[in-house]
Amino acid sequence: MRRLLLACGLSLFALAAHADTAAPVAADPVLEARVMALSHKLRCLVCQNQSIAESDADLAQDLRAQVREQMTAGKNEDEIADYMVARYGDFVLYEPPMRGSTLLLWLGPMVLAVVGIGVLMVRLARRNKESAPVLDDAQRAKARALLEKDDKNGTQA
């Protein structure tokens, strides 16, 4: 299984690398790997469901070149991400930063899960209580009488 996953991952990488052949690729493979890693985290604004690593749009190629150029100049991942955000907004980040406007996005699923589990637990507890009614002696005797009467009716019929 692990091998299969690795093969799939490698073939995807090969596709990405192939798409990149037209652009000037940094000679250093370590640097190029960093460029592609960061590019996968940045959204292409032209084809919005692709990262700039996957997209072959003109702008994606330009932005990849920017990433490459700035990394070559010694900037780190965060600095380059900030550069992109300053121009295109948080939208370029596939992983949005945690702040007031994105709190719902980050915490919403957790809140929903907690509320859902809570409701489920309360309902299950209530149902358990209902399924085992506590009878006093008088009720028990009445129930027995009813059942016996029912049995008699059954034999008569």
Added chain:
Amino acid sequence: MKAKFLVPLFLFLLLVGFLGFGLSLNPREVPSPLIDKPAPDFTLTRLDKPEQTLGLADMKGQVWLLNVWASWCVACRQEHPVLVALSKRKEVPLVGLNYKEVRGDGTIDMRKVAAENELPMAIERASDWLKSHGDPYDVSILDINGRVGIDFGVYGVPETFLIDKQGVIRYKHIGPITPDALRDTILPKVAALKAES
């Protein structure tokens, strides 16, 4: 609670409301973080006088529009008559940012274009296009490699920026300017900015 059976219906309507609202949004229009920020600085070759440049500082003290265009841009043809009509009114200076005139054209194989030929080619193509479609720009400048475009957060041509007297971007219009957008949004904003000191 008697109306309990209405809860799913209520949730369904809420969901429909959200989805309906989602349909009314345009995912292509990404809000620019540059609104109310100083415009990025640039110095670019003028199309009409290639030996001269135009910079951000040259426009200080004026309310002006920066329109991103290219001869290969199809949507630009749609908005062009609106820009030509606007330029006749002489209400606001219009600067054209010609974006990647040569290398942005998907039909050109850049491997066959020598680096030193790109600028002359761009000047020729852009000038020809303005000659045949009309030139609404007070001045056009050439962003050959698209770097100034990136600084302005351009991701689709045409785009138009409204810049105030202090050089701050106050509004961005994404896509072709329609006569309605010009009349109802852009020109009122221009008038309001001109009234500012």
